[in-house]
Amino acid sequence: MTDATPPQTSQDETQQQMALAALRAPIPRLYANGFVTAQTASDVALILMSNGSPSAVLNLSYISAKTLARELETAVQSFEGTTGQRVMAMGEISERMEKQKAGGETGAR
Numbered sequence: 001m002t003d004a005t006p007p008q009t010s011q012d013e014t015q016q017q018m019a020l021a022a023l024r025a026p027i028p029r030l031y032a033n034g035f036v037t038a039q040t041a042s043d044v045a046l047i048l049m050s051n052g053s054p055s056a057v058l059n060l061s062y063i064s065a066k067t068l069a070r071e072l073e074t075a076v077q078s079f080e081g082t083t084g085q086r087v088m089a090m091g092e093i094s095e096r097m098e099k100q101k102a103g104g105e106t107g108a109r
Contacts, residue, residue, distance in 0.1 A: 030048060030055065031050060032050055032055060033049065033051065034049035034050075036049060036054075043061050043065075044059070045058070045059050046058040
């Protein structure tokens with residue numbers, strides 16, 4: 001008698017397979033270069049912005065939002081480790097640009 005049990009896949013492998021399938025699927029693709037968050041007692045809304053205009057809204061439960069935040073942090077840390085370059089947050093970039101503007105520097109060289 002042979003064992004007909006399929007081999008078990010890890011959660012990471014399953015997620016990777018799902019991600020690859022989603023990338024190949026005919027579903028909407030979104031891009032954002034900014035965002036705004038809003039929250040209620042039961043969930044969080046992530047309003048995606050494209051060049052200052054709202055382009056999509058993603059509603060998440062708090063559990064999903066926290067998990068997404070952790071997964072994004074892990075992805076950014078992996079990118080930073082691979083490239084050796086720290087990625088600045090939008091607030092940091094805005095602060096530096098304001099300092100440069102106040103100092104009268106043009107930044108062009």
